[in-house]
Amino acid sequence: MKQNKKIIALTGSISTGKSTVANLIRNKGYEVIDLDKIGHDLLNDKEIIREIESAFNTSFSKKGEFKRSLLSKYVFKSKDRLNILNSITHKRIFEKLNYLINKSQEKIIFVDMPLLIELIDTLDQYEFSYDEIWLVYSSPDTQIKRLMKRDKIKEEEALIKIKSQLSIDEKKKYADKIINNESDLQNLENQVEEFLKNLNK
Template identity: 40%
Template structure:
């Protein structure tokens, strides 16, 4: 079994690459989805209420938008959130991989290395895109307000990625798909 990470800054095009891979029949574990699932668990809710208060809840569910507003405006609170969620995400992903009999599994996430999942990856593909294009994608495609999108980009500014392959996503879907197919032949 081979484990391939897909990483890059927010808005770089990781989800687009993941969608292409799924369409080709590959299994892709999305770290954002894993994180969202964890936020629904009672144990996680209790921990986050302790550190971030009841203001992040509505109808006994964590409002991700409220939590995001807090953590993307305060680096220390973002680090605290990550220290709570990352070990849980890492364990969930490792368990999913253990239970799978796929030949290749892809992990899609900006923080693969920070979570510690890089240690199980055979290869990492870095998706690169200009900051201008990333901001535009976050605002136009994901409907994130400009200020919040800038905060997300700023929160990732100091992340340095280690990778085996790079795809530059500034020139459209056809270009990145060709690049991805070339990489798939090498792995």
């Protein structure tokens, strides 16, 4: 708990519907801090770009403009490269997150954090703590179907993307609340409303 604030970490896996739930919570008037957006904004910083390019001794710019897609392709091929990138960016991302939490006037703050469970053992070093984990769940079969439709890809490619993350069933073990996204939007909204109602009791 930070300064009597309740911090709820919202997480999920690819194609489970976490972004949809984050938007539903935001539309109910709650503050939702998006960790991906912080990371995205970080790559507008020329000093950080220089540090990344220096670490890999590689330019990710085209016609003088930094290209995130080139960096993504480069690090996606190697876990070691990804670890190097994370060592540069994670500290700064969490510094910004903690700053936003501390300056907020809200008593309940949601943090939209896709890789929460993957990073759970390292969070202490970034001085980030939370009170609850809310997990947006869809079965692996549903994930595959949604991902194939969303990205217009074949099943094999969808499986590779899903298997590159910790399985959603493994993540369930860490959750305080599970929002089941196997049905329609109305059902999803009803669950979110129920959890929010209990949160304010």
